[in-house]
Amino acid sequence: MFPVLLLIAAPAGIAGGLAIAPLAAVGGAWTLWRCRRSGAARQLLAVLGPRPFWLLFALLSFYVVGCIGAWFGESGGPTFATALREANVFWNFVLWTPLFVAAAIGLAASAGEVRETTFRALVASVTLLTVLLLFQQVSDFALTSPLRDPNEDPARHMISVGKGAPILACWLWPALAILGRNAPRAAFALYIGAGLAIWSYDFDANRLAFVAGSTAFLASRMAPRITLTMGFSLAAAGLALAPFIVPVLSPLVRRNWAAVPESWQQRFGTWEILAAAIRRDPWGGGIGEGRRIDHAFAAAHPDHLALHHPHNAALELWTDLGLTGILVLVLVLALLWRQAMKAPAAGAAAVAGVLAASVTIACVGYSIWNPWWLATLVLGAGLATLAIDSENAGDSENAGDSENAGDSENAGPVGKSRS
Numbered sequence: 001m002f003p004v005l006l007l008i009a010a011p012a013g014i015a016g017g018l019a020i021a022p023l024a025a026v027g028g029a030w031t032l033w034r035c036r037r038s039g040a041a042r043q044l045l046a047v048l049g050p051r052p053f054w055l056l057f058a059l060l061s062f063y064v065v066g067c068i069g070a071w072f073g074e075s076g077g078p079t080f081a082t083a084l085r086e087a088n089v090f091w092n093f094v095l096w097t098p099l100f101v102a103a104a105i106g107l108a109a110s111a112g113e114v115r116e117t118t119f120r121a122l123v124a125s126v127t128l129l130t131v132l133l134l135f136q137q138v139s140d141f142a143l144t145s146p147l148r149d150p151n152e153d154p155a156r157h158m159i160s161v162g163k164g165a166p167i168l169a170c171w172l173w174p175a176l177a178i179l180g181r182n183a184p185r186a187a188f189a190l191y192i193g194a195g196l197a198i199w200s201y202d203f204d205a206n207r208l209a210f211v212a213g214s215t216a217f218l219a220s221r222m223a224p225r226i227t228l229t230m231g232f233s234l235a236a237a238g239l240a241l242a243p244f245i246v247p248v249l250s251p252l253v254r255r256n257w258a259a260v261p262e263s264w265q266q267r268f269g270t271w272e273i274l275a276a277a278i279r280r281d282p283w284g285g286g287i288g289e290g291r292r293i294d295h296a297f298a299a300a301h302p303d304h305l306a307l308h309h310p311h312n313a314a315l316e317l318w319t320d321l322g323l324t325g326i327l328v329l330v331l332v333l334a335l336l337w338r339q340a341m342k343a344p345a346a347g348a349a350a351v352a353g354v355l356a357a358s359v360t361i362a363c364v365g366y367s368i369w370n371p372w373w374l375a376t377l378v379l380g381a382g383l384a385t386l387a388i389d390s391e392n393a394g395d396s397e398n399a400g401d402s403e404n405a406g407d408s409e410n411a412g413p414v415g416k417s418r419s
Contacts (some may be wrong), residue, residue: 003114003117003120003121004116004121005023005024005026005027005130006118006121006122006125006283006383007121007124007125007128008023008125009023009024009125010126010128010129010164010168010171011125011126011128011129011132011164011168013129013133013163013164013165013167013168014129014133014136014143014144014161014164020167020372020376020379021096021100021371021372021374021375024099024100024375024378024379025095025096025099025100025375026101027099027101027102027103027106028098028099028100028102028103028106029102030106031044031097031102031103031105031106032102034106035409041107043111044105044106044109046109047105047108047109048105048339049338049339049384054335055332055335055336055339059332060265060334061326061328061331062325062329062332063097063098063101065321065324065328066093066094066097066321066325067072067093067094067324068319069162069284069286069287069320069325070089070093070094070286070287071286083199086354089288089369091286091371092369092371092374093369093371095289096371096374097374097378100374100378100379101378103378103379103382104378104379104381104382104383105382106382107137107379107382107383107385107386108382108385109185109385115386116141117384118260118386119178119196122171122174122383122386123175123177123179123190125171125176126171126172126175126190126194127167127175127190127193127351129164129167129168129171129197130168130190130193130194130197131193132164132170133161133164133165133168133197133198133201134193134196134197135199136161136198136258137200138195141161144160145162152234161201162201162206162264163372165197165198165201165203165206166196166205166206166209166361166365166366166373166376167376168197168212168252168358169198169206169209169210169213169361170195170209170357170361170376170377170380171353171354171356171376171379171380171383172190172191172194172213172353172357173213173217173349173350173353173354173357173384173387174350174353174354174383174384174386174387175353176191176192176217176348176350176353177266177346177349178386178387180346181346184401188329188394192209195210195214198210204264204364205360205361205364205365206361208360208364209356209357209358209360209361210357210359212356212357213353213354213356213357213360214353215352215356216231216349216352216353216355216356216357217264217349217352217353218349218358219352220345220348220349220352220353221345221346221349224343224344224345224348224349224352225341225348226230226266227292227306227348227352228337228340228343228351228352229341230346231352231355231356232333232334232336232337232340232355234359235275235332235333235411236333236334238314238359238363239313239314239317239329239330239333240326240328240330242275242312242314242315242318243274243275243278243279243282243315243318244275244279244371246268246271246272246274246275246315247275250268250272253268266305266307267307267311267312267364268309269304269396270294270307270310270316271295271312272311273293273304274290274310274312274315274318274319275293275315277293277319278315278318282304282318282322282323283322283324284319284320284321284323284324284325285319285320285322286320286340287320287321287369288320289319289320290310290315290316290318290319290320291307291309291310293319294306294307294310295330299397300417308367309366309367309369309370310367311365311366311367312362312363312364312381313339313362313363313368314362314363315399316367316368316369317329317368320369336381343388344388346387346388347384347388348388349384349386349387350383350384350387350388351384351387351388354380354381354383354384358376358377358380362377
């Protein structure tokens with residue numbers, strides 16, 4: 001099922017990514033259904049490590065904190081009506097999040113022919129998404145123009161179609177690691193094609209993500225442990241210190257305000273407001289609080305344009321879940337770093353690329369509670385593990401020979417589990 005879901009989900013990005021969330025949820029439901037058998041449950045837990053308790057506890061804790069935060073609304077008290085009113089919280093977090101996480105764990109725990117097929121499906125879906133995005137550009141969006149409202153602004157249609165570009169920017173790196181093992185020229189061609197597709201959609205976040213992913217991917221090839229440590233450390237530090245980073249940058253940005261594009265002026269103005277609110281009250285006000293703060297400020301200051309969401313995942317998480325949610329999420333990142341440090345070079349490169357691209361877009365782009373974007377982020381983590389096992393799969397026979405020869409230290413941890 002997973003290979004089929006992947007092949008369908010990635011190209012769905014050309015239609016605004018809308019199909020990715022339900023397809024990922026189906027994968028998560030299928031994974032949970034497998035858990036009804038104790039053997040399958042042990043296989044799924046094994047992917048979290050030899051002692052999965054702490055990572056599982058951290059994931060569940062973040063989910064519980066989010067669910068509690070989902071109940072707090074404008075009134076400051078938990079009400080069911082508020083939870084449903086605030087950005088479809090019930091669907092976007094309370095239901096979707098555990099299904100996406102289950103799907104990612106299921107991807108990482110797949111084995112045998114299913115895993116090999118999933119390798120090929122990932123490469124095929126990333127390749128197809130690249131081709132479709134490029135075709136949409138050169139054909140004036142021929143695939144989706146019949147669906148467009150005649151009165152719709154063409155720029156808005158491009159923005160919707162362009163949601164396939166951040167999906168491609170996040171999922172490209174494990175596909176390159178898998179393809180590059182046996183077909184480096186094809187991997188390089190895919191990298192160039194994907195870069196052109198991402199670059200052709202004129203959004204700074206996509207381009208920054210491609211550059212960040214490329215840098216992390218290449219750096220991790222040369223120094224995997226250092227790159228992973230730096231990547232996870234920067235992500236955790238940026239998340240924890242976001243409310244204090246904004247006022248440090250504010251004087252520099254304000255001095256060059258005229259040179260800042262209007263869309264970035266709107267973003268930064270909102271970030272200043274949210275950062276100040278977080279420093280006053282660091283405990284969060286429930287999901288949707290960041291948007292409420294910005295809209296309340298806009299109502300009192302007509303010159304300020306209210307945004308639909310903060311366009312910054314760290315500030316949005318701070319305003320919505322508060323310090324408790326941030327601390328739990330930092331713990332999740334630390335435990336994921338610990339698992340990623342066991343990866344061989346090629347696998348580490350995929351993890352670093354996914355992390356760098358995802359964090360870059362999340363810092364300036366979509367709401368963290370948007371279901372298609374949340375699914376893209378969570379599935380990206382699961383897809384990165386495919387590249388780790390792909391690297392070990394080719395060495396499993398050698399690892400087995402080494403063990404027979406008494407040189408068991410040469411066998412990688414993932415290779416052992418698959419032998």
